[in-house]
Amino acid sequence: MRIILFIYIVFIATQLCAQNKQLLYNVDDLPQTLLSNPGAAISFEKHIGIPFFSGISFNAGSTGVSVYDIFQEGGDINTRIRDAIFRLDAKDAFVVNQQLELASFGWKSRFTNNYYSAGLYQETDVIAYFPKDIAVLAYEGNANYLNIPFQFSDVSVAAEVLSVYHFGINKEISKKWRVGARAKLYMSIANINSTDNEGVFITTTTPEGPNFLQHQVLNASITANTSGLRSIIDGDAGAGKAVGRAILSNNLGIGFDIGATHTIDDHWTATASIIDVGAIFHTKDLRNYRLSGSYETSGINLQFPDVLDGEELTDYWQNLEDEFEENIPYEDELENSYTTWRPTKFNASVNRGLGKNLNGDCDCTNSGVDRYATNVGIQLYGIKRPKSFQGAATMYIDRSWNRFLRTKMTYTYDAFSKKNVGVLISTKINKFNVYLAADNILDYSNLAKAQSASVQLGFQLLFDPE
């Protein structure tokens, strides 16, 4: 228990921020913008990603504490751990997201002017909420918490490794509107899901007897569903099988993204998108673990049998164990199918173009769309998580310095950080594009103090209109 608690503290303390790719959103000369808004305005007419290198991203975050909060030099680490446990609540979470584009390409149709994009990426997504009540129980025991329930619902963990095949269409339907949609086929490689737990453990004082205290587990329903792990745990599958599942998995899912860009006037545009509306149906290589039921005990009720009259001694301890197991059975051989919903994300932005129109007064190759060297705006982001909706607001300034260099600087406010400044640098020499984006750069001087950070980079070929 103490090791689990310690790992949780370290996890919480080492979190970096989740999934929000604010630096790539609305960057119209990067194909990755289509993954956060399939209806984004884009400035290229073909792209080919360098396999395995076109999109590499890692981000993670903690809404609670940093490594520094726990492991800073000097002082008493036990006081800091205690402070952290009591400062965090059950909505504080540890989040990690990693993506790797294995293939990425797109082209503009000569006949319809639609932009088609497709590819395959691998993703890892983990969220673990801080199990506040269980942590307090493990850290302090129940003595100071008589008559206070410890909620099992605080235990909430979801982790998924999957690959995603996708195909999207980006279409300008009028001079004011550009819309897009992307179909997704999810291949789950491995999944752990324990998010809908219920029940309480409580120790109550019982002045009316029969004993000082009564210990109760009430309406417990704790379930952990896994897929893709049983064969690995049993040794029936190795790395080769995991790679095979990334290409074609038995645990399939479907989903879609939609998005749009609205040109309000010559200088103002607005965008919105919904990403990863979908579910994965886990039907193979399953293993479910379940603990459910209710039980209460006041201790061992001695009966003082009349041994002299031939009554047998009662095995109270065995009875206690048997009653517990009978009332709260632990099942670890279940193979029930289950469904997990993808963490749906929402994006929206308002953009103001400043300075020179890069497309000139009339750009007939791009339907007359205005494109400015400098853009400023506000982006909103949200993601639906098992317990809550996590949101972020970003202000940005985006500048194309010349044909070769573009930068974007962001300030993001979210539950992970109040001083998140990020920078994107994208260079393009001839058709070869490289970009690197990192946020929370103010904390790079000492990452131990960072509660969130993310890095994205990629290499690809981009083909501009003739």
Next chain:
Amino acid sequence: MKYVQRCISVVVFMISFLGCVSCVSDVDFDQTQDVVFNQTVDASLIFFTLDTSDFESVDTQEATITVRDTTRLEFLNDDFIRENLREVTLDFQVDNSFGQSLVNRAAFLNSEGQEQLVVFFEITSSPDGSVQRTEFTEVLSEEDIQAIGNSIQLANEVILTTNGAPINGELSLQSKAIYKLEFSDL
């Protein structure tokens, strides 16, 4: 090819820059050795009710009558508990309406049935059949805790000393243990 090299150079420069400016400092991970968790667990122990019939069934011609029952308490000699147990407090409460002199004797036994620790206390007798409450707390010494760590059973006896008067009444005992545990060496 020259362009590719130039682009890669730019990225290598950017990554190197991030690598150079980023660091983890002012932290000391060796402090994990100092991490200590202190847990206080309040747990029910035994409880029972005895009445006249429990004492009638034994030989009442003796000067003292002893009723006894035993239960295993397997967690006591668990290695994890034994290594981390720092303090144990035993709380007893008895409501008694017997008029005779009574003693409660709780003996912690090892697997061979040998007594490792005995906790006993006198129960207030009732002069007039009314319920008399006795409260008793025993804080175990370090030596006692070691003894408890070798135990696996609890044998509880109620010893009644006859006084010629009829044995009449009821006795209810409640008990709990408060365990203070300290976990270190993570």
